[in-house]
Amino acid sequence: MGPERTDALPAAPSPAGLRLHGLSVDGVNQCVHCGLCLSACPTFSLLGTEMDSPRGRIVLIKSLAEGRIDLTDSAVEHLSLCLDCRACETVCPAGVPYGRLIEAARAEIERQRPGGPVRRSVRWLNFGLLLTSPRALALVAAALRLYQVTRLQRLVRASGLLRILPGTLAAWEALLPPLPPAADRAPLPEQIPAAGARRARVALLTGCVQQAVFGAHNRATASVLAKNGYEVVIPRGQGCCGALHAHGGDRARAGALARQTIATFEQAGAEAVVVNTSGCGAHMKGYWHLLADDPAWAARARAFSLSVRDISEQLAREPLRG
Ligand code: SF4
Ligand code: SF4
Structure with missing residues (x-):
């Protein structure tokens, strides 16, 4: 890699700045509440509620970091609905680093509300096993390819079996992209x-x-x-x-x-x-x-x-x- 150009990145976050359980959320103070990001936000466009907009979520994150609110069910829902698409960051004239803010909030949600054994197991399967092991991912991809190119997928869909799957598994199945051949x-x-x-x-x-x-x-x-x-x-x-x-x-x-x-x-x-x-x-x-x-x-x-x-x-x- 070439020599480091330290001038091309912002300064590292200050240890004294605003933090959410150790993670810097200093950027919340850059928001001037102009609302220019609202029309770029898919969740605000769909739901039309301030707390499902970037500006509303920034207020939530700031309030959490300052200890003025608790992580209630409602706060978790508004923060979880964010797609982390960062469309708001692209249009923000004040340069609010929204992606970093929502990631700090998500880490705080996991810290305070890790969920029950089923949720934790599914997360481990995805984050701890599949995504960290190219070999495991390759095996799953091969199995899914087989599922798609044989008649199995059509049979499963026609049988109604998907309706009895727990949680969001049926929705996941519907979103499966076509898996390419082994080559x-x-x-x-x-x-x-x-x-x-x-x-x-x-x-x-x-x-x-x-x-x-x-x-x-x-x-x-x-x-x-x-x-x-x-x-x-x-x-x-x-x-x-x-x-x-x-x-x-x-x-x-x-x-x-x-x-x-x-x-x-x-x-x-x-x-x-x-x-x-x-x-x-x-x-x-x-x-x-x-x-x-x-x-x-x-x-x-x-x-x-x-x-x-x-x-x-x-x-x-x-x-x-x-
Ligand atoms: S995030 Fe940026 S665009 Fe959105 S309200 Fe704050 S300053 Fe305005
Ligand atoms: S990351 Fe996307 S979904 Fe989340 S607040 Fe910004 S524009 Fe909306």
Whole structure:
């Protein structure tokens, strides 16, 4: 990775700033309550209630951090309904870092209300096993592919079996994307040479769910980079970037996956880490904030965040070839 440009990131959060059980929510004070974010928010557009808008949720988070309200059922519901899409952050003229605020709130919800054994088991299955183990995820993807390409899926749907599944499992089944064939899900080669004169060496994040569901997109991304003169390295040992854990309030695993991702990509000796999944890219650009309170990792996280580029940012740096 290139040298750290410490001027390109904001200062680390102050230990004396406003915190929600140790997590910085200083950004709440940047909100000037102008309401310009309201029309960009899908939950406000649908529900029309102030507490389901970014501005309302910011007031809730500030009040929680200042100890003026408790985490009631109603507060949990308004905070949980947020999609963490960060559309509000994009349009905010005051630069409120909304994504970081809602992630701190989600962590607080999990701390205070971890739920019963069933909920905790489902969370462990998703966050602790599937998303942290590429092998387990590959097995599940293969099983789901089989379920979809045989008559089993049609049989299950026609039988009414889904109606008796507990919780939201039936809704999950309906949302299943078509799983690609094994050739698309297979890992990419570790290194792909640049076509023509080499411009730079970049490392590609192939991700967790991305490789299982959209492996063909990863291959296309690597191919476009190579055709544009980039030597592409796909580090073995990479996995989930931890974005889903951070969105879901699992701060400890999000931090562990961030450290693992940084260590893996540091070994690649690449100028940049290229990402074709905007959610992962946005999260990895924020590792500097996630690990700001960890003295052993803060500087490495800042250097890493500065090296993360969306595929469009990488390609826009030089004239396109071909
Ligand atoms: S979050 Fe930004 S856009 Fe929304 S009310 Fe606050 S300052 Fe205005
Ligand atoms: S992140 Fe939450 S509050 Fe912001 S626009 Fe999306 S749903 Fe609305």
